Every structure is written in structure tokens, then in C-alpha cells.
Amino acid sequence: MLKMTPLNHVHRDMNAKMVDFGGWDMPLHYGSQLDEHHKIRQDSGMFDVSHMLPVDIRGPQVRDFLRHLVANNVDKLTLPGKALYSCMLTPQGGIIDDLIIYFLSETWFRIVVNAGTADKDVAWMLKQRDQSAPQLEISPRRDLAMIAVQGPNARAKVWQVIPGSQSLTEELKQFQSAAVGQYFIARTGYTGEDGFEIILPAADAPSLWKALHAAGVAPAGLGARDTLRLEAGMNLYGQDMDETKHPMESGLTWTVDLKSERDFIGKNALLNTSTTHHLVGLVLIDRGVLRSHQHVVGHKDGSEYQGEITSGGFSPTMNQSIALARMPMQITIGDEVNVIVRDKQLRANVVKYPFVRNGKIMI
Missing domain, CATH: 2.40.30.110 (Aminomethyltransferase beta-barrel domains)
Structure with a gap:
């Protein structure tokens, strides 16, 4: 039985071509993958990325926990809402997953992980938590949905549809986020274009999707998402990186902080590995x-x-x-x-x- 996102019936109502994507029933395209690609490069389009998983980590010393868990340095996160791209590594330096970490407060960080590695990622986090920081609460948030709106006109379309969003998100720089009511809006993406990734209650996702579509945002599927991210030179887990490869041989040296004195899982292996x-x-x-x-x-x-x-x-x-x-x-x-x-x-x-x-x- 394939897993379905909260937008599954909306995709089917829009006559999307649905495919099995890592155990999820996901749209490949809505008629023309090529048109969807060009629409995002030239105007705006949206993807259902609700198969990805937000994980909230709360409690005292959560920053210390993340200092050890990931290869990039969360001490770079000082402004609430700021995001950091990083890899989570095995002790041998292999890439368990690439992920985005959001700093919300000193007792609350949010991590968004890939769909295909979500169960493995959460199990790894829980194992590390139990060994070093049992007081932390790690909560996978399958009650949330995610919609990525991308393209040169994407932000303007989101402001048109979500009341009050412009004043709270207009000044956001790349890799910053803000809360707009129950919506968590981040200026991030996987296309090489500007735009937002919006995390929201699952029950609200269909109405937002339809409102964006009515405002002229084109629905786009996995096909266009892949050609866009390839043009943007962005890695895909399981192809450009996995547990058998370390970040330096995967174009991700910039996501690894070896300069600070902190220790992190996989650091010793990286220091003793020639690329x-x-x-x-x-x-x-x-x-x-x-x-x-x-x-x-x-x-x-x-x-x-x-x-x-x-x-x-x-x-x-x-x-x-x-x-x-x-x-x-x-x-x-x-x-x-x-x-x-x-x-x-x-x-x-x-x-x-x-x-x-x-x-x-x-x-």
C-alpha cells in the first residue's frame, strides 16, 4: 500500500500522472514535464513535498546535541528562523542524509529530512539522543504538510494568497524563515530559483494548493523537480551521495566544519580520509x-x-x-x-x- 500525502486527492482531481516514488504515491507531471520546468524558470510553480519529514527537537541542550549530530556547525545559527544545510554522517564519514536545520529557539530546532531516509534518520537521531541527551524530545511531524512555491514570481504569488505574509517574509534573506500564523514559511528551495517552502497543518494543504493554483501558480511534479535541481547542481540522495560516500567526494565539502574544536559523528574519519x-x-x-x-x-x-x-x-x-x-x-x-x-x-x-x-x- 503506497503512502499518500494530504494532497493526493487534489493531484488526482488535476489529472496528474501518479507514480510510486520510494513508497509514496506522487505526481510525476500534470500533462507536460517540459512546460512545468519552463514555468518555474520563467514564472512560478509549486510542488507537493509533503513526503519529506519535519522533525522537531525540543529541550535543554538541544544545540549541544546538534553540534555532535551533524557535520556543519549549528553555532552559525544565531538568528531565530535561520536555516543551515548539513549532512548527518556515519562514524565512518558516510552520508546518512542531507537535511536543513532551522533554529527556532534555544530549546527548539526543526530538521527537515528526505522522504526515502526519514525512518532511518529518526531512528539514528533517537539512538544518539538516548546515548547522550535523553531529556530531549524528538517528534516526527507527519501532522504537517509541505508545499514548495518556486520561480521568479513565486514570492509575490504567496503574498497574494496568504494574508499578512508579505510584511512578515518580504525581508527574509535566503535560508531564513518566519511564522505566519500556523504557516512556517522559509526562503529555501530545490530548483535554483527564488521562492518559499511552506510547512503547514496537513488539513490546510488542499485549500492553500487550490488558492495558489487560482492565483496562477502552476502545479509541477517529480519530473520537473529533478530537471530543475540537476540544472541547479543540487545533489539527490541515493544518486549523488549515500552512506558509501563522504561529503568531500560528493561536492559537499562546504557543508562540513572541520575548523572548530567541536567533535561530531564522522569527524575523525574525515580527518583521516584522503579525497x-x-x-x-x-x-x-x-x-x-x-x-x-x-x-x-x-x-x-x-x-x-x-x-x-x-x-x-x-x-x-x-x-x-x-x-x-x-x-x-x-x-x-x-x-x-x-x-x-x-x-x-x-x-x-x-x-x-x-x-x-x-x-x-x-x-
């Missing part, structure tokens, strides 16, 4: 489509280096095939490599991602 591979961008020169798991071969100084595409696909904005690939450190930006596609070697340029941000091609 042999890194994540790079690829833009295909020849005709074809790049896909995950395709083999990549590069040559440098007379030696051959082999890697693999972690995420790939067609970029609607660039009208080219692009990819993220894990390659040996010797292969760098500006090199040309060959991607093995159906026993053919297709040429691709190694580039610095993101490929597209805020509607602009960056390559």
Missing part, C-alpha cells in the same frame, strides 16, 4: 543523453582515469544534455572526457556547476 574523487559537471558535446551510472573515461598526462555519472539528463533550459559525475581528482574543469553510451564514446566537457541559477545559464 581521491570529486563531483564535477558534464555538458555533452555529441548527440545523446547522459544518464546515471554511465561510465566516464578521461585522460590526463598520459594516464587514463575512470569515473561514473551520478545524475544525468536533458536540460530544458540549456537544450543540452548535462550530468553530475564522480571523477578522480586528476580530472578537472576544462578537460574533455568520453562517456560510454551504448558502447559508443560520446565527448563531454568538464564544467563547474551549477549549470543554471535564477533563470540564467551559468556555463
